[in-house]
Amino acid sequence: MQAALSEPSRDRSARMAAAPCAKSNRAMRSLSITAFATLALLAAGMPSPAAADDLEAEIIEIAEALREDFGNAVRWKPTNPQINAISHKLRDAEWLRAYVELTYRNLPTGQSAAKPGQTEITVIGPDLGELPGGYRQQIDHFRPGTAIYGFRYTEPGKDVGMRYDGLFRVDGKWFLIPKAWRAFGK
Structure with a gap:
């Protein structure tokens, strides 16, 4: 039967048989591109759209705890490995460690991080334009790709x-280094 098929018919049969594969290959390429884009965003410190909602909820939860008592910040005091993970160079990590120790030693406790009437919380970051x-x-x-966040209490x-x-x-x-940029001041 195969010998009876003319050359154009054989080409058409091959194309027809390959059509489902082509669709499958296009779907796989699309899926691969989507996965790659998501991985690129995560590697750059940018959350995927679905993860962004989770990040915002987690930040609001931290802000609520600090509204109760700013002393709760000790729950988010960074460890040495966390400081190392965001520091570009060893010297930067050393400066951050010293700054963290000073900041947490002088942390106000027993008072709200928000002023009376500031019941709204707005998440800021990781866009540097939203930060100080x-x-x-x-x-x-x-370290390149480090995402920095914050929040604002407002009326x-x-x-x-x-x-x-x-x-x-x-x-x-999560960990908190309030005004972390000050660790590198002049």
């Missing part, structure tokens, strides 16, 4: 309020 300018000036001290309907920054997430664990 010190981060843009000192970004070379942080309903207002845009200004108490702002906190220096939230980092490494290996699924």
Whole structure:
């Protein structure tokens, strides 16, 4: 039977048999591109869209705990490996460690991080444009791709309020270095 098929018919049969494979290959390429894009975002410190909602909820949970008592920040004091993970160079890690010890030693306790009436929480970051300018000036001290977050307590309907920054997430664990850019001041 195969010998009876003319050359054009054989080509058409091959194309027909390959059509499902071509669709499958296109689907796999699309899936691969989507997966690659998600991995690239994660590697750059940028959350995937679905993960961004989870990150925001986690940051709001931290902000709520600090609203109760700023002394709760000790729950998010960074460990040495966490500091190393966000530091560009060894010297940067040393500066951050010294800054963390000083900051947590002088941490106010028994008071809210928010002012009375500031019941709204807005998450800021990882876009550096949303964070204090010190981060843009000192970004070379942080490992490339490090995502920095913060949050703002505001009164309903207002845009200004108490702002906190220096939230980092490494290996699924959050830690807080308030105004971390100050560790590298002049």
